[in-house]
Amino acid sequence: MGKTRRKTAVRASAHKKTASGRRLSPGSKRRKPNRRRRQINKARLFKAVFVIIVAALIIFAASLVWRFISLPQAPDDGLDFSVRGIDVSSYQSGIDWASVSDQGFAFAFIKATEGSSHVDKEFQKNWEAVNDTSVRAGAYHFLSFESSGASQADNFIKTVEKKRGMLPPVIDLEMYGNYPSNQPDVDAVHAIVDPFIEKIEKHYGMTPIIYTTYHVYKKYVSGYYDHCDIWFSDPDMRQLPDGKSWTFCQYSFEGQLKGADGKIMKIDLNVYRGSRFSWLFY
Numbered sequence: 001m002g003k004t005r006r007k008t009a010v011r012a013s014a015h016k017k018t019a020s021g022r023r024l025s026p027g028s029k030r031r032k033p034n035r036r037r038r039q040i041n042k043a044r045l046f047k048a049v050f051v052i053i054v055a056a057l058i059i060f061a062a063s064l065v066w067r068f069i070s071l072p073q074a075p076d077d078g079l080d081f082s083v084r085g086i087d088v089s090s091y092q093s094g095i096d097w098a099s100v101s102d103q104g105f106a107f108a109f110i111k112a113t114e115g116s117s118h119v120d121k122e123f124q125k126n127w128e129a130v131n132d133t134s135v136r137a138g139a140y141h142f143l144s145f146e147s148s149g150a151s152q153a154d155n156f157i158k159t160v161e162k163k164r165g166m167l168p169p170v171i172d173l174e175m176y177g178n179y180p181s182n183q184p185d186v187d188a189v190h191a192i193v194d195p196f197i198e199k200i201e202k203h204y205g206m207t208p209i210i211y212t213t214y215h216v217y218k219k220y221v222s223g224y225y226d227h228c229d230i231w232f233s234d235p236d237m238r239q240l241p242d243g244k245s246w247t248f249c250q251y252s253f254e255g256q257l258k259g260a261d262g263k264i265m266k267i268d269l270n271v272y273r274g275s276r277f278s279w280l281f282y
Contacts, residue, residue: 070134071083071106071276071279072084072101072102072103072104072105072106073104074104075104079251079271081271081272081273082275082276083106083107083271083272083274083275083276083279084104084105084106084107084269084270084271084272085105085106085107085108085109085248085269085270085271085272086100086105086107086108086109086255086257086267086268086269086270087108087109087110087111087140087250087268087270088108088109088110088111088122088126088267088268089110089111089120089122090111090120090121090122090123092122092257092259092265092266092267093122094259094260094261094263094265095126095129095257095259095260095265096258096259096260097126097129097130097132097133097135098132098133099258100130100133100135100257101133101134101135103257103258105135106134106135106136106272106279107135107136107137107138107167107270107272108130108135108136108137108138109137109138109139109140109167109170109211109231109270110123110126110127110130110137110138110139110140111123111139111140111142111172112127112139112140112141112156112159112160113139113141113142113152113155113156113159113160114141114142114144115142115144115146115147115152115155116144116147116148116151116152116154116155117155118155119155119159123139123159123160127139127160127161131163136165136166136167137166137167138166138167138168138169138170138209139156139159139160139166139169139170140169140170140171140172140211141155141156141169141170141171141172141196142172142176143171143172143173143192143193143196144192145179145184145188145189145192147192148192148195149191149192149193149194149195149196149197149199150195150196150199152192152196153195153196153198153199153200153203154199156169156200157199157200157203162203162204167209167282168204168206168207168208168209168229169200169204169206169208169209170208170209170210170211170231171193171196171197171200171208171209171210171211172211173189173193173210173211173212173216173220173221174211174212174213174216174233175213175216183219186219186220189220190220190224193220193225196208197225197228207227207228207229208228209228209229209230209231209247209248210225210228210229210230210231211230211231211232211233211250212230212231212232212233213232213233213234214232214234214238214241217230217232217240217241218241218242222240222241222242222244223242226244229246229247229248230244230246230247230248231246231247231248231249231250231270232246232248232249232250233249233250234249234250234251235251235252237249237251237271245273246273247272247273247274248270248271248272248273249270249271249273250268250269250270251269251270251271252268252269253266253268253269254266254269255267255268255269
């Protein structure tokens, strides 16, 4: 009997319990985490992420290629600029937007607002119609010196809906009425332009483009708004007065565009300074 009890005690002590209450038989070891399985899972995850990234890059590259080959060919008019555009307002009604790119134009600036209350009567129709084409469009605001920049920005924001792929909003800064002979003070103009830019940047997430002329740029823009791209109105397509380069140039008021009724209308012509490839990232 004594020997039997000792053997039973030995067998009982040999079967130790695990933390979960399960007994381990003699010679068995506690299981360790399966490192091999974890490594396999990590490898699979890495492979899946890699495949997703490669697929996204392929789609992005294909999109760029398609957009590049879809850009209209610029007319053979001797100008060394491969991306052309137009700007329009209510003076050009009945635009056949579906045919604009076929006529060699890749972009359009469309007048939206003026001052703190005026809305161009053709804007909404143009803005909606151009959205169904490959033409990249931007909206512009004719700046008034008779109302605050904040109220003018509100008018623009209320009128121009944000949309994917739109060009940056434009401030049309030029002398009008009696102002060419009675020009406002620089500080007075900046007191209007500064809050306009601030509100536009905050709402659209883009820095506005400034449309201007040689003398207005020299007096009111140069050295003050260097962070803004310039849309320069100059038939001679000169450099800016301070030697810097413009991004867009309005070089003609005598362009021709075939309208929806087949008639030819006069149109303002513009160029983009960069290459066709850089246009894809503008």
